[in-house]
Amino acid sequence: MVTYSESGVDIDLEAITVSKLASKLKSTLEYRDIITDSGHYAALVRLGDKAIAMSTDGVGSKILIAEMMNKYDTVGIDCIAMVVNDILCVGAEPIALVDYLAVEQPDPERAEEIAEGLVTGAKESRISIIGGETASLPGIIKDFDLAGTGIGFVDVDKIITGEDIEAGDxxxxxxxxxxxxxxxxxxxxxxxxxxxxxxxxxxxxxxxxxxxxxxxxxxxxxxxxxxxxxxxxxxxxxxxxxxxxxxxxxxxxxxxxxxxxxxxxxxxxxxxxxxxxxxxxxxxxxxxxxxxxxxxxxxxxxxxxxxxxxxxxxxxxxxxxxxxxxxxxxxxxxxxxxx
CATH class of the missing domain: 3.90.650.10 (PurM-like C-terminal domain)
Incomplete structure (x- = not known):
């Protein structure tokens, strides 16, 4: 029998880890008007009659498949999708994203391929990639990692959190x-x-x-x-x-x-x-x-x-x-x- 934990990912332990981290960070929520509870797909910050939705995510170990195939022109789409799909879950339309590319060693050709996927994902989602960070981290990163943080907007009276869900839906x-x-x-x-x-x-x-x-x-x-x-x-x-x-x-x-x-x-x-x-x-x-x-x-x-x-x-x-x-x-x- 093959399980996720046997493959090296213990999602129960991961949940406990996230909970520990989130409990420490919760005290910072008082500094702004935060609408959603931690654990939802995207966070919402109230700005008058509108709210900013924010979410961050990465490609994960799918990157290892890209390396096995020597094909990097689609992982950028994955990065965009994981972020914008989450932003949608609070009723917000995604508008912009910043990316974070961490590399063991700079590789201009591979970076160009990754960028192709980011552009494709942005075009399909109609968002702007407004900046980002590329960090060379030998000794910490093996090959590379790719993540993004996105924002969206929604009218406060059109936010969808799930609170209206009821039996029979x-x-x-x-x-x-x-x-x-x-x-x-x-x-x-x-x-x-x-x-x-x-x-x-x-x-x-x-x-x-x-x-x-x-x-x-x-x-x-x-x-x-x-x-x-x-x-x-x-x-x-x-x-x-x-x-x-x-x-x-x-x-x-x-x-x-x-x-x-x-x-x-x-x-x-x-x-x-x-x-x-x-x-x-x-x-x-x-x-x-x-x-x-x-x-x-x-x-x-x-x-x-x-x-x-x-x-x-x-x-x-x-x-x-x-x-x-x-x-x-x-x-x-x-x-x-x-x-």
Missing amino acids: VLIGIESNGIHSNGYSLARKALFDDAGFSIDDKMPNCDTTIGEELIRPTELYVKPIVALFKEEYDIHGLAHITGGGFTNLRRLKKGVGYDIYDLPEAPEIFKLIYQQNVPLEEMYKVFNMGIGFVVITNENEAEKIMETLKDYCNCQIIGKVTDDEKITVKTFEGSEVTY
């Missing part, structure tokens, strides 16, 4: 295009270390290689979600499904649960990882499993929202909100896992 799932940027330590251990696959091996039931599936850029959800904002639908919650899988829904509101019973067919890359002795409970706790973003609304509003979304992406109702605080997911094998 429906979950609209927007499809992912694969692994996105989370769970790569587990994927690499299962596929390469244990199973002995290479990046050039063909995917089962696909025309792509394993490497091509793993390097596929994270989906950007700015266009479809901003389209919803412009229509002013009654949206109760928004969730970017990243590391932690569907347990990310707990970031929106305490005291409710989720019954996820109708997911689209899981992408083949997830099935291949599962076949390498990774438990289903671990799969749905680590990966997005085919859903990259969730819109939560009341049942009467769902069809109108999906009509707008379908101009940009594939979506469907995947479940409903319950009042029992559990998250139950029907897997692609037909069984259920509960968190």
